[in-house]
Amino acid sequence: MLxxxxxxxxxxxYDRHVVFDNSLTDRSYYFSRGYAVxxxxxxxxxxxxxxxxxxxxxxxxxxxxxxxxxxxGDWRMTLDVANRYGRRFEFEGNTLFLRxxxxxxxxxxxxPLIGLQDANGAGVPDIKLLALIKKLxxxxxxxxxxxxxxxxxLFNSTDENKFNPAHxxxxxxxxxxxxxxxxxxxxxxxxxxxxxxNVNQTPATPAGLNAKGYDSHIDLTWRRNSEAPFYxxxxxxxxxxxxxxxxxxxGHLTRFVDFIGAxxxxxxxxxxxx
Numbered sequence: 001m002l003x004x005x006x007x008x009x010x011x012x013x014y015d016r017h018v019v020f021d022n023s024l025t026d027r028s029y030y031f032s033r034g035y036a037v038x039x040x041x042x043x044x045x046x047x048x049x050x051x052x053x054x055x056x057x058x059x060x061x062x063x064x065x066x067x068x069x070x071x072x073g074d075w076r077m078t079l080d081v082a083n084r085y086g087r088r089f090e091f092e093g094n095t096l097f098l099r100x101x102x103x104x105x106x107x108x109x110x111x112p113l114i115g116l117q118d119a120n121g122a123g124v125p126d127i128k129l130l131a132l133i134k135k136l137x138x139x140x141x142x143x144x145x146x147x148x149x150x151x152x153x154l155f156n157s158t159d160e161n162k163f164n165p166a167h168x169x170x171x172x173x174x175x176x177x178x179x180x181x182x183x184x185x186x187x188x189x190x191x192x193x194x195x196x197x198n199v200n201q202t203p204a205t206p207a208g209l210n211a212k213g214y215d216s217h218i219d220l221t222w223r224r225n226s227e228a229p230f231y232x233x234x235x236x237x238x239x240x241x242x243x244x245x246x247x248x249x250x251g252h253l254t255r256f257v258d259f260i261g262a263x264x265x266x267x268x269x270x271x272x273x274x
Contacts, residue, residue, distance in 0.1 A: 013251060014230055022062075023063075028047075028049060031082045035076060040073025057141045059233070063188065065186075068183070069178045090166040091165060091192040094147055094194055095193060100144050101185070101186040102185050111136070113173070114128075114173055115174060118167040123163055125151060148165045205271070206222045206254075218257070218267060221254055232273055232274070234246055234258070238267060
């Protein structure tokens, strides 16, 4: 009974905070949709958010937002909150967090707009994605924090029309400046939580990592963390020195299968909690 209770608690922790960490499909993210009105353009795969598999913060993939905004055109990409286990959980927190990466510097003026809507259809005014950090440096993953209070006028509507962050249902990325330039932005690790300055919330490294080899895969197991992390990050090395992140596992699970596709191949592993 104790193990079951711990599993439910950890699972709920993930569901109460994580909007997106990775896609199970390799071309597009199922819980999304996009459109563009010429002459603006937006990269869309199967009508949905494209997936990037080479550049990510949380392996094995990230979302790819690629656009060109032109005068007279329009585009919008919608990231939907996935229903899990046939239900939608309530989020806890006062801030929306995103990890963003651009090969070139992205200025405040060049950044797209971002908007929110809850499950009842109540929304907030769109704001610049980079409204609080002013610019996105080139070539590095940046942690963007957008307090829900920044989406003014958040509390100036009637009660029945007021946006409820706990019921966040979709995030919109919308055309901003029509500069005619092509931009590419990678987005990963989208969460809801409380912004607590100067507090180290990194969970302890999981203990008891064990690897067992089979014909074409390796089965990894470890002991559950008492801190109930959002997820575990798994790293692999072929030489025991150079490690690369290969995947993640939800915080209530303690097993990961690595399909290496070859027999008699030696691999080394590390794991961290996030």
